[in-house]
Amino acid sequence: METEWKNHNRDRTHYGFEEKEKKWQGPYFFIQAADCQLGLIQRYLEKNPTPGWQQEIALTKLAVEKINKMNQKPKFFVICGDLCDAFPAKEPALRAEQEKDLKDILSRLDPSVPLVCVCGNHDVGDQPTKQDLLSYQSSFGDDFYSFWCGGVFHIVVNSQFWFDSTLVQEEAEKQDQWLEEQLRILKTSEAKFGLIFQHIPWFLSDYEEEATVYFTLRPEIRQKWLPKFREAGVKAVFCGHYHRNAGGFFEDLEMVTTTAIGAQLGSDESGMRIVKVLSDSVEHEYFPFEKFPDSVQL
Template identity: 30%
Template sequence: MGIVRVSGRRWRLAADGEDGTAQSETAQLTEGETLSFGILADPQLGALKQNKEWTEELDRLRQGIAEIRQQNPAFIIVLGDLVQAFPSNEAERPQRELETKDLREALQSLSGDIPVLIVSGNHDLGNAPTREHLEEFQRDWGNDYYALDLGLCRGVVLNSSLFFNPSNAPEEAEAQFEWLKEQLDEAQAEGKRVLLFMHHAFFWSNWDESEDLGLLRIEPLNLDCPKSHFHIPKPQRDRLRDLIRNSTVSYSFHGHLHDNVVLHGSDPFIEQVVTSAIGYPLGAAPAGFRMVHVTATGEVQHRFVALSEGTSPRYGFARS
């Protein structure tokens, strides 16, 4: 199967012999069955050596795909930051094209018959996405937001860069918000638990946190980065919070932080799950992936799996 280009804002985990389009019959879990899928975050080819080469990131991506396949997943979902070079940097356009080519070949050739779903990140669209960059992503990868049917759960993939900074594409950002509201209303009416998938996390510690959270020291890059770069700004976060408060959302899965963090938000309750980068881990957690299991009754379990010995170095991440 390989990379899935989602269209029509919906992908269904199809019954055997179907193609996963919005028209095909959704595969249903029977009593005692569990649907399992793998999460990869931030392959970000080119990050380690600033677009000069990306052998290490590519090796870890290949290793991650191989180890996920051993778990017999129904699909793999990649939570954004596919490559390092930004779309707005014309000087790096040749590197971006090569990084994308290598990433696509790895995902396509190594996944076998397992579908691979793509989520957009800030390196894929820019920190303030433009309409042109949204269109480029859609041409390359398909819809930037869409729904997944997962038995008694509904997955909702979101373009979190439009929440982070909608200033260059306000109409597209508003369209996504209205679509999200429709998805949450439908899931609630159907009695389905909702799992969100998006690159940026909602918060560092809680829904109410401010924008001024200080700096994050990224030792390998000799860089101090505002912590606010790693969460949704409060005005947009509050608006999303109001939606989620009146919904059946219970889990959200993220990348972006390059670390492995699970937090519980209250009012509304949500389990926010951030998975360490497969390409360039920066925290206490090594490179790895996450396995998620959804039962026939809609219960959700997940666990982080570090890559096998020798393939998952830690690079160092200082929290302040």
């Protein structure tokens, strides 16, 4: 069944979930993916000067088809950033074409599965401007928001604010203040625990590692927020951006980095991650599309 595209979040709250989702109803699972990034393969891997994204279209269609064929549907499908490749400010016409094709594909997702979009650097710019943020919001909804699902509190953040907020300092401060409040809600609520979705990883494998130039956030920001996440009850942070699978722990807080639906920069294959949410833990496994299961045992 095809549905019309619509934004799924507003007023900093995802409206694909009902009030009853604040209560634990037993184990569930969701699908996490990242970096559809329509246009990257041809532009970056193949060095083709002619824009094109047929390969990403095929892979993103496959992602939707795999979810739609599942015997038991996931509670939601989250894409952790870089929805398309063209930067909105640099190539607005090209970006519009990519977004149109992406939305056409995602509108085919089974309507019983809420779609959760996370913004990446290619969605709001490496150094975002206010117009970049407005452009994203007009296309995909809020760039940071929260929602309840199955008694777990989920927080979606715009990690680009922590990468470079030079031109959007006021907006970055608003997210920081909002995030402090969300962590307070998590800590004082009856939530089983919290989960966070963002684009850029805090680290790739080790909390003590040095920051990369591009693929992780700076250590001083990591040192500010991860202890707060853990203290509030966040159990895991799910990311993309790296175009490879990676991950590690800060004490018992897990960092999960999932490779792309689209272009691969390492040895992984395109696919998605199945995340099982249990009463006191989170289990997850990455599956290439050719091995993606039709059912999930909880």
